[in-house]
Amino acid sequence: MTPPVKAAVFGTGSWGTAFAMVLADAGCEVVLCARRQEVADEVNTSHTNSGYLPGAVLPASVRATTDPAEAAADADFTVLTVPSQTARANLTTLAPLLAPDTVVVSLMKGVELGSAMRMSEVIADTAKLPPERIAVVTGPNLAREIAARQPAAAVVACTDEDVARRLQAACHTPYFRPYTNTDVVGCELGGAVKNVIGLAVGIADGMGLGDNTKGSLITRGLAETTRLGLAMGADPMTFSGLAGLGDLVATCSSPLSRNHTFGTNLGKGMTLEETIAVTKQTAEGVKSCESVLDLGRRHGIDMPITETVVGIVHDGKPPLVALEELMSRSAKPERR
Known part of the structure; x- marks a missing residue:
């Protein structure tokens, strides 16, 4: 039997939490990495994140930790949902903890001040990863609607089409339909x-x-x-x-x-x-x-x-x- 895909989601805001739900509903084992212990405790005990997604109940397969190393261990996909202007600082801490073959997935939508780098470029520059280990999820994805499991479509982009298809399968649910694209x-x-x-x-x-x-x-x-x-x-x-x-x-x-x-x-x-x-x-x-x-x-x-x-x-x-x-x-x- 094929083991489930493991995903680590760094960032417990509304979109990070909603995407963790999508991954879990698609059959992945998901670990949310929170900065605050009280957020991790709420996810683990009540299966909610009321500060960011009030009313949403997370699948039981989503758990949380405040330990980045624990979250990143053996992850097939490491998902970043932090504010774009903090991406470099977060990656500096996270990069040494990444699993050897993990694909880093950016949910961030911004351009870095000063360098004018896109988020995939910041990931490549900071974590020293090749393009085939960096992917992007984007599209019309308002977190509260997705948390309510309303139908939505998205794009999963990677220069390596096989990697894009793997990510597509990892987040494809009856209400969340991802399309692949190589135009990062x-x-x-x-x-x-x-x-x-x-x-x-x-x-x-x-x-x-x-x-x-x-x-x-x-x-x-x-x-x-x-x-x-x-x-x-x-x-x-x-x-x-x-x-x-x-x-x-x-x-x-x-x-x-x-x-x-x-x-x-x-x-x-x-x-x-x-x-x-x-x-x-x-x-x-x-x-x-x-x-x-x-x-x-x-x-x-x-x-x-x-x-x-x-x-x-x-x-x-x-x-x-x-x-x-x-x-x-x-x-x-x-x-x-």
Whole structure:
């Protein structure tokens, strides 16, 4: 009899916990690695993580520990769901503990500040792993809906198609349908830039603007993402799929999206500090908008929506002023 696949999930926020449920429902043995003992104790005794996923009951095959070495031991897949800007620090500690053949799976959607590296690049750089031992899971995956086992699709990406298929099998359930892709660059860019566009749409919603504005921002945001992806060698088809348009629509449309909610509060007139204070979990686009803009500039790509978000979030520009500047840009053909 084939032994079950073992998975270690580092990060017990809403998405890490929800993905642990998916893995367990697909038949994996899952260990959640928590920073706080009380979270591990709750998972092990009550099979819940009420601080991040209230109401969700975890499968009995999910257990938790605060010992990274215990979690990582013999894992077929080591899943990282930590905030993207802490990835390097977490990996520095985790890398020596990785099982010899484990595939490191990134659920992180961001670009590192300073280096402008995608998360798979941070993993490769820090843990010294080859591309075939690094995979990405992305797509329209709002954690609370998945925890409620509502139907969803996703993309599992790895440059090695056999590894992508192994991961696909490890997280395929009746409600969670993963597709494989070898375009890691495109999949990661779609996940990172959509957070920035989600902030923009949230700001517009907070300002009381309508669906025409939202539709325009989503469409032009996708064009912005695609231009950057093409410059970086991504497959343009990726951006019309789950990792591109699918994730973008979910993030820009749902009140469950942290980035959309964060942007809505800014658009209503809250300061950055006030918005951070009422936000319980990381809105990745807040920090990544700067690194995404940096990445665009490194590749000579014009990213006006991203630039507008950076101006509002980090430069203190009033949303109305930023909107007027965006709308007054020189006219050009749509496909530019």
